[in-house]
Amino acid sequence: xxxxxxxxQDYSFWFKPPSGEPEGPPALKDVNFEIDQGAFVLVLGRxxxxxxxxxxxxxxIYPDYxxxxxxxxxxxxxxxxxxxxxxxLSAGExxxxxxxxxxxxxxxxVTLTVEEEVGFALENYLFPPNEIHERxxxxxxxxxxxxxxxxxxxxxxxxxxxxxxxxxxxxxxPRVMILDxxxxxxxxxxxxxxxxxIDRVRSLVDLTVMVIEHEVDEVFDRVDTxxxxxxxxxxxxxxxxxxxxxxxxxxxxxMGLWIPQAAEVGLxxxxxxxxxxxxxxxxxxxVNSLAHLDGHFPIRQADPGSSTNSAxxxxxxxxxxxxxxxxxxxxxxxxxxxLTAHRGELLAILGQNGSxxxxxxTLLNGINRPSSGExxxxxxxxxxYEFAHLVKRVAYIFQVPEKQFVRxxxxxxxxxxxxxLGLPEDEVQEKTMEFLExxxxxxxxxxxxxxxxHGQKRRLSVACMVVAQPDVIVLDEPTYGQDFHQARNxxxxxxxxxxxxxAVVFITHDMRLVAEYVDRVAVLCDGRIxxxxxxxxxxxxxxxxxxxxxxPPSVHExxxxxxxxxxxxxxxxxxxxxxxxxxxx
Amino acid sequence: MAQTxxxxxxxxxxxxxxxxxxxxxxxxxxxxxxxxxxxxxxxIGLFVFSFLIAAFFTGVSLKEYWRFGKVILPFILILAVxxxxxxxGQTTVGTEEIAIRTPIKDLRWADLGFxxxxxxxxxxxxxxxxxxxxxxxxxxxxxxxxxxxxxxxLVHAPVLxxxxxxxxxxxxxxxxxxxRIRDLGQDTNPIRRKWIRxxxxxxxxxxxxxxxxxxxxxxxxxxxxxAHKTRTFMRPAKKHRGGEIFAWAFFVLxxxxxxxxxxxxxxxxxxxx
Numbered sequence: 001x002x003x004x005x006x007x008x009q010d011y012s013f014w015f016k017p018p019s020g021e022p023e024g025p026p027a028l029k030d031v032n033f034e035i036d037q038g039a040f041v042l043v044l045g046r047x048x049x050x051x052x053x054x055x056x057x058x059x060x061i062y063p064d065y066x067x068x069x070x071x072x073x074x075x076x077x078x079x080x081x082x083x084x085x086x087x088x089l090s091a092g093e094x095x096x097x098x099x100x101x102x103x104x105x106x107x108x109x110v111t112l113t114v115e116e117e118v119g120f121a122l123e124n125y126l127f128p129p130n131e132i133h134e135r136x137x138x139x140x141x142x143x144x145x146x147x148x149x150x151x152x153x154x155x156x157x158x159x160x161x162x163x164x165x166x167x168x169x170x171x172x173x174p175r176v177m178i179l180d181x182x183x184x185x186x187x188x189x190x191x192x193x194x195x196x197x198i199d200r201v202r203s204l205v206d207l208t209v210m211v212i213e214h215e216v217d218e219v220f221d222r223v224d225t226x227x228x229x230x231x232x233x234x235x236x237x238x239x240x241x242x243x244x245x246x247x248x249x250x251x252x253x254x255m256g257l258w259i260p261q262a263a264e265v266g267l268x269x270x271x272x273x274x275x276x277x278x279x280x281x282x283x284x285x286x287v288n289s290l291a292h293l294d295g296h297f298p299i300r301q302a303d304p305g306s307s308t309n310s311a312x313x314x315x316x317x318x319x320x321x322x323x324x325x326x327x328x329x330x331x332x333x334x335x336x337x338x339l340t341a342h343r344g345e346l347l348a349i350l351g352q353n354g355s356x357x358x359x360x361x362t363l364l365n366g367i368n369r370p371s372s373g374e375x376x377x378x379x380x381x382x383x384x385y386e387f388a389h390l391v392k393r394v395a396y397i398f399q400v401p402e403k404q405f406v407r408x409x410x411x412x413x414x415x416x417x418x419x420x421l422g423l424p425e426d427e428v429q430e431k432t433m434e435f436l437e438x439x440x441x442x443x444x445x446x447x448x449x450x451x452x453x454h455g456q457k458r459r460l461s462v463a464c465m466v467v468a469q470p471d472v473i474v475l476d477e478p479t480y481g482q483d484f485h486q487a488r489n490x491x492x493x494x495x496x497x498x499x500x501x502x503a504v505v506f507i508t509h510d511m512r513l514v515a516e517y518v519d520r521v522a523v524l525c526d527g528r529i530x531x532x533x534x535x536x537x538x539x540x541x542x543x544x545x546x547x548x549x550x551x552p553p554s555v556h557e558x559x560x561x562x563x564x565x566x567x568x569x570x571x572x573x574x575x576x577x578x579x580x581x582x583x584x585x
Numbered sequence: 586m587a588q589t590x591x592x593x594x595x596x597x598x599x600x601x602x603x604x605x606x607x608x609x610x611x612x613x614x615x616x617x618x619x620x621x622x623x624x625x626x627x628x629i630g631l632f633v634f635s636f637l638i639a640a641f642f643t644g645v646s647l648k649e650y651w652r653f654g655k656v657i658l659p660f661i662l663i664l665a666v667x668x669x670x671x672x673x674g675q676t677t678v679g680t681e682e683i684a685i686r687t688p689i690k691d692l693r694w695a696d697l698g699f700x701x702x703x704x705x706x707x708x709x710x711x712x713x714x715x716x717x718x719x720x721x722x723x724x725x726x727x728x729x730x731x732x733x734x735x736x737x738x739l740v741h742a743p744v745l746x747x748x749x750x751x752x753x754x755x756x757x758x759x760x761x762x763x764x765r766i767r768d769l770g771q772d773t774n775p776i777r778r779k780w781i782r783x784x785x786x787x788x789x790x791x792x793x794x795x796x797x798x799x800x801x802x803x804x805x806x807x808x809x810x811x812a813h814k815t816r817t818f819m820r821p822a823k824k825h826r827g828g829e830i831f832a833w834a835f836f837v838l839x840x841x842x843x844x845x846x847x848x849x850x851x852x853x854x855x856x857x858x
């Protein structure tokens with residue numbers, strides 16, 4: 001019997017308290033688990049539950065580099081010495097056994113070319129030059145980046161950077177590789193590239209992989225073990241199916257995590273008393289698990305009206321983008337773009353990284369001016385507005401909320417926008433409290449914006465930009481890095497703002513939210529709009545999806561096998577299945 | 586991410602073949618002579634020499650130099666025009682005869698000569714600095730200085746600087762946009778607004794920069810940065826005997842010239858202050 005790759009025994013960890021303050025409660029409490037060699041492990045948990053802390057402990061960054069106290073044992077498998085306590089290894093030896101890839105590829109690039117980046121750790125570990133070259137070739141081959149050796153790291157796409165970082169880690173040939181949300185910064189194409197690369201690496205190299213992910217639809221049926229981090233405790237390991245059967249609805253409803261859409265449908269049907277042979281982890285399994293209901297599927301007599309989210313009636317036009325082009329120097333980013341946005345509408349802008357989405361957003365409130373063509377807000381050209389006036393009508397919300405804070409407390413952050421409107425002080429106080437309550441931050445009024453959790457920061461960044469009641473709200477990837485509850489709450493807040501009369505325009509890669517909430521979608525590809533329509537029209541437009549390398553949510557792919565036509569949301573699939581077969585079980 | 590400015594330009598030239606240490610020696614020699622020299626003829630010679638080196642021995646087009654030159658040239662001109670009004674007469678760069686009468690001060694040939702000396706000094710410094718930046722690959726610099734006994738963690742800093750600089754610029758740009766969007770410093774006079782925005786920019790960049798820096802530090806640790814006192818290098822180190830002889834010869838000449846001309850009484854800056 002082979003020894004496990006990693007064992008944690010009664011392991012606890014406390015962060016180093018600020019000087020003079022007592023130690024807080026443990027950040028990890030009595031953790032016990034064993035991971036088999038060669039396993040592919042998914043680590044789940046809501047934001048702030050301790051997933052990254054667990055990863056940084058396993059790799060040894062905590063407590064060795066950033067302090068803190070630990071107790072218990074962490075054993076790692078050493079090829080020559082067998083299972084060994086981590087403390088008996090030097091830092092260098094540990095990193096060669098257990099290594100880690102961070103969320104943002106930009107954070108881990110430390111050299112100027114791909115070759116140097118992949119060889120960097122090897123040079124630090126004193127590998128001889130000929131072996132360094134061999135390992136670089138092998139690692140780049142594993143991640144499918146042959147021919148990239150001489151490329152500048154600054155000219156790579158997000159997906160390519162993440163694959164280079166993966167190659168840099170693989171070149172060390174670690175036994176355990178930890179990936180902390182490796183796809184959260186990537187567009188669907190980049191995500192697909194990275195996941196395909198991990199599959200390829202696992203098929204070629206004996207490696208234990210642990211991946212921390214929020215977006216599990218693409219990952220869940222690939223892994224063979226699941227760990228759940230909840231309130232500083234780690235539960236598991238579970239087999240994915242067992243985990244989903246036992247805890248699927250709990251993690252979705254009580255913890256606010258995403259679960260695969262096929263599993264969601266299966267579990268909801270089970271809850272409704274419909275027999276599902278086993279909890280499915282992907283669309284094909286869902287179809288098979290309902291095979292005993294043969295004769296019902298696919299349902300041919302579907303109600304066509306309910307299967308698509310037809311465009312909601314549009315309010316008046318607020319933004320008109322008319323044949324706009326924009327260049328940075330000689331590089332044309334947007335070319336002949338025409339688009340409108342309307343009151344009461346949620347408009348999503350989709351496209352690959354680098355397709356021009358963020359640039360388009362910056363033209364709406366005058367941060368940038370078009371090289372040619374016109375952008376009109378309420379019929380008036382943006383170039384005819386004073387900047388200070390325009391930005392009050394068109395609010396722009398950055399992807400990284402911290403970039404948006406200008407004051408020292410949460411209260412002042414909201415009040416700042418109201419003061420700018422010239423409201424009397426007592427009204428500012430009153431309205432600020434109202435806003436804080438509406439975004440559930442009243443209890444953090446005196447806190448610094450920088451110490452809030454990621455979800456709180458995001459809510460604050462939206463709140464401080466909408467206090468002036470703008471006509472248009474533009475958001476750059478508002479749900480990035482958020483769990484299911486946080487993302488859904490935010491989109492519901494945007495829906496409310498749209499219903500109150502604003503036009504909401506947001507850039508996103510999150511196809512599930514697009515399918516569920518968005519009224520209209522515009523797709524940018526190489527600086528041109530190649531699609532403008534409803535989400536259901538987009539997900540059926542295969543040529544557009546292929547060109548922009550977009551991927552519909554999995555429910556859109558498996559629903560035709562059950563219902564005869566695509567459906568956009570899991571509640572709709574469940575409702576339709578129940579309608580047809582509910583009475584037969 | 587934007588292309589890093591002021592970085593290496595790929596080419597095959599004498600200066601590309603020279604080791605980074607030789608080039609460093611050469612640039613240091615030019616800089617030292619340029620700073621301490623008080624002879625207009627030598628200042629012109631240094632400027633022409635560094636210009637010729639840039640034009641014919643670096644394989645980089647003069648257009649590339651001009652891209653940066655046009656940014657710093659106005660500052661150099663301002664120095665050359667403004668400083669003669671504050672010239673105390675410590676150096677001998679011209680006669681005491683009045684050359685130009687102005688409402689502020691009548692300028693002598695010595696004052697004007699001092700202005701020209703300053704301008705030429707900074708031109709020579711700027712050009713030789715660009716020669717070094719354009720022809721020295723940061724990795725070669727790390728390797729070369731490490732092999733000369735410098736701590737590689739220290740000499741890797743310029744590479745990290747080049748990698749992080751565009752990120753830092755982008756951060757600063759985004760925060761400045763935020764300040765404009767949110768009208769930070771509203772209802773105050775322009776000078777006070779500038780001060781409020783500068784304070785906020787410094788604080789926000791410090792907080793966010795430290796956070797990015799901490800992640801970068803973890804990425805470096807995980808990849809064995811500092812795990813050993815030395816490191817290997819995948820590429821063989823550059824060697825260029827001719828370049829080394831040229832740099833050392835230039836260094837010795839510079840020292841000899843300065844020793845010959847050394848006289849605190851005729852320094853531009855009054856050292857007795």
